[in-house]
Amino acid sequence: MARHASPLQSLLVDDRFDGDVYPNEPMSRHTTYRIGGPARFFVRVNSVGALTGLIDVCVAEDVPWFMVGRGSNVLVADEGFAGVAVALGRDFRTTRFEEGRFLVGAGATLSSVVQEAFRRNLGGFEFAVGTPGTLGGALRMNAGSRDEWISSRVVSVTTYRPGRGLARLRGDDIAWGYRTSSFADDEAILECELSAEAADPFAVRDKMEANLARRQQSQPLAEPTCGSVFKNPEGTSVGRLIDELGLKGTVCGGACISELHGNFIVNRGGATATDVRALMEHVRHRVREAYGVDLACEVRLVGFNGSARG
Known part of the structure; x- marks a missing residue:
């Protein structure tokens, strides 16, 4: 190690550090958009000690x-991110079922929970079938459908926050809203306890198949996207507003407003973050001009104006 290495660099090259480190890692490899410049470091931490140590050094x-x-649910700037992108590895990807509840690491995929519940003849997660992403991300944005949300299943959440340490929060102590939660920006979600209930396996399967079919018919699941771009305003949907304005199919560089669902911007090949941002601003301007509605962004913007959170 060079004499003038920073504490962060020293930590990441230490053989005892329980994680995988990738310097100058293109974030296009780690987003469903397949867009994004390099992070200074992309680090996959495999244990609680590695996570907390890394965050503390960064702070x-x-x-x-x-x-x-x-x-x-992320759009990373073309210039990348001059910091550390932290992903959850080994110890955060487990799913256990104990005493009628799931104990799930925040790095586990939400789809794996849905499938495990189905395998055990348990209901309550059918709404999440086909939903991409990890449980941690689903909790932070309170992922769900029009009528059901992950928050309705949350018994407790374990988090880590610099200066406070580890904490176990009860589900009803967390403020949940439409596509929002009260987790702080600097609060890492580690594990979650989810309630489950016995259900007719045939009814569960039918509901899962119906939900998945509806998503496949109405969303461009086969194309690179970040999911829904904007939150629905009260009383209407962004897709409907975009459809009424005739904005479907609008193109900017390699990015295009989906013909299937107006609230999705797809990467048709070679799209940049700049292309996507331009379409986002175009939609916001047109909707504000036509309806007087200010659309709130649902996707997390990383690396723009030096920010990790928008």
Whole structure:
């Protein structure tokens, strides 16, 4: 190690560090958009000790950091991110079932929970079938359908926050809203306890198949996207507003507003973050002009104006 290595660099090259380190890692490899410049470091931590140690060093050195799951709700700037992208590895990807409840690491995929519940003849998760991303990301944005949300299943959540340490929060102590939660920006979600209930396996399967078919028919699941771009305003849907304005199919570079669902911007090949941002701003301007509605962004913006959170 060079004499003038920073504490962060020293930590990441230490053989005892329980994680995988990728310097100057293109974030296009870690987002469903397949877009994004390099992060200074992409680090997959495999244990609680590695995670907390890494976050503490970042905070002490004033190095920006953010948690990334499957990258299904993230747009990273073309210039990349001058900080640390933290992904959850080995110890955070487990799923256990004990005393009628799931104990799930935040790095596990939400789809794996859905499938495990189905295998055990348990209901309550059918709404999440086909939903990409990890449980941690699903909790932070309170993922769900029009009528059901992950928050309705949350018994407790274990998190880590610099200066406070580890905490176990009861589900009803967390403020949940439409596509929102009260987790702080600098709060890492580690594990979650979810309630489950016995159900007719045939009814569960039928509901899962119906939900998946509806998603496949109405969303461009086969194309690179970040999921829904904007939150629905009260009383209407963004897709309907975009459809009424005739914006479907609008193109900017390699990005295009989906013909299937107006609230999805797809990467048709070679799209840049700049292309996507331009379409986002075009939609926001047109909707504001036509309806007087200010659309709120649902996707997390990383690396724009030096920020990890928008």
